[in-house]
Amino acid sequence: MDYLPQQNRILKGDDIPAEERISAEGKRVVILGGGDTGADCLGTALRQGAETVHQVELLPRPPDDRNENNPWPVWPTIFRTSAAHEEGGGREYSILTKSFSGENGVLKRLHAVRLEWGAPHETGRPSMIEVEGSEFEIETDLVLLAMGFLGPEQPGLLTNLGIAFAPRGNVNTDATRMTNVPGVFSAGDMARGQSLVVWAIAEGRDVAHHVDKYLRGATDLPPVPGGVIV
Numbered sequence: 001m002d003y004l005p006q007q008n009r010i011l012k013g014d015d016i017p018a019e020e021r022i023s024a025e026g027k028r029v030v031i032l033g034g035g036d037t038g039a040d041c042l043g044t045a046l047r048q049g050a051e052t053v054h055q056v057e058l059l060p061r062p063p064d065d066r067n068e069n070n071p072w073p074v075w076p077t078i079f080r081t082s083a084a085h086e087e088g089g090g091r092e093y094s095i096l097t098k099s100f101s102g103e104n105g106v107l108k109r110l111h112a113v114r115l116e117w118g119a120p121h122e123t124g125r126p127s128m129i130e131v132e133g134s135e136f137e138i139e140t141d142l143v144l145l146a147m148g149f150l151g152p153e154q155p156g157l158l159t160n161l162g163i164a165f166a167p168r169g170n171v172n173t174d175a176t177r178m179t180n181v182p183g184v185f186s187a188g189d190m191a192r193g194q195s196l197v198v199w200a201i202a203e204g205r206d207v208a209h210h211v212d213k214y215l216r217g218a219t220d221l222p223p224v225p226g227g228v229i230v
């Protein structure tokens, strides 16, 4: 969030003070995180003139076709190549970053180990096994963290209000998108978890319907349950 919005502001014509500028130009870039945000970082770094770009992911490489436990019509968890990936750079999977090192306060290396993913343990998630002797280093000048949104920031506004959370840390709401605190509603990433702009728009419209109804007892705004205008 330091890197990508800044590039958008530059493209819009904003002047960014040199000391705040984060540029990949001429640098050996490592992106931690194999998701869409990582792909955005990869495309941006390449276009800024990075010397090399590697996108590193903790999880294994997804299969080219659906697994048996990933049938239609659920979203296919398969290996995807975005427009950014077509522009260059490399992708590596099943890698755990252990530490960084450098000289005189300047980053020089990333230290990592390769992983094997074993049988699921009691949480249902596969177990992560570090491969003995597989430690390695990547020479790097710029590391971009694109490791995902873990949920809304709980301490502060949310905990002060006494808001209840769902098991994965998102704000819990009822069918009217109201939280456990009467008159406090939630929608979008905060309630759903990391997602897409289309969901944020649909849920924003839906929560407007419920807020209006809560305040006035009636509303002309259409509900958008499940993202579909009814």
Ligand SMILES: Cc1cc2nc3c(=O)[nH]c(=O)nc-3n(C[C@H](O)[C@H](O)[C@H](O)COP(=O)(O)OP(=O)(O)OC[C@H]3O[C@@H](n4cnc5c(N)ncnc54)[C@H](O)[C@@H]3O)c2cc1C
Pocket (backbone or CB within 6 Å): 004, 036, 037, 040, 157, 187, 188, 189, 190, 194, 195, 196, 197, 198, 200
């Ligand atoms: C790097 C990145 C790339 C993405 N790329 C895509 C993409 O290509 N396509 C796509 O569909 N989605 C993409 N997403 C996801 C998408 O941005 C989100 O799903 C969407 O923005 C969620 O909308 P929202 O309104 O729920 O939350 P947000 O857009 O996060 O809006 C929440 C707003 O609340 C403000 N806020 C926070 N705390 C307070 C407070 N106490 N008081 C007042 N305001 C506050 C924040 O400043 C922010 O403006 C991307 C996300 C990231 C991080």
